[in-house]
Amino acid sequence: xxxxxxxxxxxxxxxxIEDPDSRTLRPFDFSHLMENVPKVKMxxxxxxxxxxxxxxxxxxMNPQLWELLARSIADNYDKYDGFVVLHGTDTMxxxxxxxxxxxxxxxxPVIITGSQLPIGEVRTDGEENLITALQIAAAKADDGLPMxxxxxxxxxxxxxxxxxxxxxSADHFNAFRSSNYPKLAKIGLGIAFDIDALDRRKTKxxxxxxxxxxSVMCIDLFPGLTESTLRHLLNTPGIKxxxxxxxxAGNGPTAKWFIDAISDAxxxxxxxxxxxxxxxxxxxxxxxxxxxxxxxxxxxxxxxITFEAAITKMMHLFxxxxxxxEVIKKLEKPLVGEMTITHS
Numbered sequence: 434x435x436x437x438x439x440x441x442x443x444x445x446x447x448x449x450i451e452d453p454d455s456r457t458l459r460p461f462d463f464s465h466l467m468e469n470v471p472k473v474k475m476x477x478x479x480x481x482x483x484x485x486x487x488x489x490x491x492x493x494m495n496p497q498l499w500e501l502l503a504r505s506i507a508d509n510y511d512k513y514d515g516f517v518v519l520h521g522t523d524t525m526x527x528x529x530x531x532x533x534x535x536x537x538x539x540x541x542p543v544i545i546t547g548s549q550l551p552i553g554e555v556r557t558d559g560e561e562n563l564i565t566a567l568q569i570a571a572a573k574a575d576d577g578l579p580m581x582x583x584x585x586x587x588x589x590x591x592x593x594x595x596x597x598x599x600x601x602s603a604d605h606f607n608a609f610r611s612s613n614y615p616k617l618a619k620i621g622l623g624i625a626f627d628i629d630a631l632d633r634r635k636t637k638x639x640x641x642x643x644x645x646x647x648s649v650m651c652i653d654l655f656p657g658l659t660e661s662t663l664r665h666l667l668n669t670p671g672i673k674x675x676x677x678x679x680x681x682a683g684n685g686p687t688a689k690w691f692i693d694a695i696s697d698a699x700x701x702x703x704x705x706x707x708x709x710x711x712x713x714x715x716x717x718x719x720x721x722x723x724x725x726x727x728x729x730x731x732x733x734x735x736x737x738i739t740f741e742a743a744i745t746k747m748m749h750l751f752x753x754x755x756x757x758x759e760v761i762k763k764l765e766k767p768l769v770g771e772m773t774i775t776h777s
Contacts, residue, residue: 435477435478435479436478436479436514436515436570436571437478437479437481437512437513437514438478438479438480438481438513438514438515438516438517438567438570438571439480439481439482439483439506439509439512439513439515439516439517440480440481440482440483440516440517440518440519440567441482441483441484441502441505441506441516441517441518441519442482442483442484442485442488442519443485443488443489443491443494443498443502443518443519443520443521444485444488444489444490444491444519444520444521445488445489445490445491445519445520445521445522445525445547445548446521446522446547446548446549446550446551446559447519447521447546447547447548447551447559447562447563470559470560470563470564472560472564473563473564473567476564476567476568476571478567478571480567481513483505483509485498485501489521490521490523491520491521491522491523491524491525491528491547492521492523492524494521494524494527494528495647496531496645496647496748499528499531499532499535499645500535500643500644500645502518502528502532503531503532503535503536503641503643504641504643506532506536506543507536507641507643510541510639513541514541514570514571514579515541515542515543515544515569515570515571515579515581516541516542516543516544516570517544517545517546517563517566517567517570518532518543518544518545518546519546519547519563520545520546520547521547522547522548522549522588522600522608522609523600525545525547525586525598525600525609526586526595526598526599526600526609526739526741527741527744527745528545529545529584529585529586529595529596529598529741530595530596530598530739530741530742530744530745530746530771531645531745531748531749532545532584532595533583533584533595533596533742533769533770533771534596534642534745534746534748534749534768534769535641535642535643535645535749536584536639536641536642537639537640537641537642537768537769538637538638538639538640539582539583539584539637539639540578540579540582540637540639541579541582542569542570542572542579542580542581542582542583542585543583543584543585543595544566544569544570544581544585544586544587544592545566545584545585545586545587545595546562546563546565546566546586546587546588547559547562547588548562549604549605549606549608558589558606561589562587562588562589565587565620565624566587568624569581569585569587569592569618569624572624572626574628574633578633580626580631580633581617581626581631582631582632582633582637583595583631583632583769583770584596585617586598586609587620588606588607588608588609589606589607589608589620590607590619590620590621591607591609591616591617591618591619591620592616592617592618592619592620592624592626593609593610593611593614593616593617594611594614594617594630594632594770596739596742596769596770596771597611597613597614597739597742597770597771598610598611598739598741599611599612599712599739599740599741601712610712612712612713612714613713613714613715613737613739613772613773614630614770614773615627615630616630617630617631632769632770642749642752642753644752644753644754645745645748645749645751645752646673646748646751646752647748648671648672648673648674648751649672649673649674649675649676649744649747649748649751650666650669650672650674650675650676651675651676651677651678651740651744652666652667652675652676652677652678653678653710654677654678654679654680654685654686654710658686660690660691660694663691663694664694664697667694667695667697667698667703668698672703673703673704673747673751674703674704674705674706674747674751674760675698675703675704675705675706676705676706676708676735676740676743676744676747677695677705677706677707677708677732678708678709678710678740679707679708679709679710679716679727680709680710681709681710681711681714682709682714682715682716682717682718682720683707683709683716683717683718683720683727683728683734684718684727685726685727687726692726692727692729692730695727695730695731695732696729696730696731699730699731699732700731702757704733704747704757704760704761704764705730705731705732705733706732706733706734706735706738706743706747706764707727707728707732707733707734707735708735708738708739708740708743709735709737714737715736715737715773715775716734716735716736716737717775718734733761733764733765734765735764735772736772736773736774736775737772737773737775738771738772739771742771742772746764746768746771747760747764750763750764
C-alpha cells in the first residue's frame, strides 16, 4: 500500500513570495507551494494537506495555534502513516518542543521542516527539505513499523529530535542543531538513521494533551542585573513559572540580595527552572560555589534541557492542572527525551 502522509502547512519562508511593492516576503498558500515542487508526485505517496486558514510568519506562532496544530495531528492520527509540518524557522524549535509534550507516546513520525529561501527561488532549500521530510515520514524499519516515532526537525543534512533542537543560524541551510543529543539521521546520497538515538520503545500509548498554560516567563542573567529589576520580574502578576537562564554550569551571582530574591520567590510558590545560557553542556550546580548557593534556594535544575523545551514543558505541565509538587517532580525528570540527567 502507498504511504499515506498528511502535510500541515502553517506558513513560513518555504511558502512565501515577494511582495512587489514592499519587496518583503509574505506567506502565500499551499497550492503555490506544491506547484513549485512537481517532484513530489514521483514519490507515489497518497498525500493530503491541511492549511492554516491564514498562513502565518512563524514569529506569530502562539499556544493557541499550537493547540490547533496538535489537534490536527491527533484528530487524524489513525488515518495516516506520518505527518509533515511546514513551518517557519524562527519558532520551529519552540513548536517542535510544544508538540513533543502535547503528543506523547507517538508511534508515528511528525516531521517538521521549512526553508531558508522561498520555494520559488532558484536556489531554494525548500524543495529538498520537503521531499526528504516526506521520505522520512514514510520510512519503515525492518519490523514494518515507522522508523521515526517522535517529533523531529528535518533541515538540510540532518534529522534532529524536536524537543532537543535549537535554531543556530539565520542564514545557513543547516540552520538547526541539537548540541546535547545526537542526530537521528544524516542525509546524504541516502538517509542513514541512527537506530540507537531514535525513540522506538515498544511500550507506547498515544496521549494527547491539548491544554497549555502560558503563565510563564524567562529571565536572563547578565552582569549589571539589579535587585530591584529582578524582584520586579519575579513579581510579575499571573506568572506561575520562570525559566532562569544562568551562566555556565548553572551559576548565578553569590550576592546575598540575589540568593534572597530567588529564595523568596520559591517560598511564595513560584517555580523556577535553572537552564544554562550555553548552547552545549548541562546545569551542574555542585561544580561551583555560585551554583551551589543557587541550588539551595528551591530552584529546579533543568540539566541539559534547551530553553525552548523548558518554556514549553512548563506551559504543558501547568496546562495539566497539576499541583506545584507534581509540576516540580515532572520538571526534574525527562518526559519525552528532552533532557539527560547526569548530576544528582
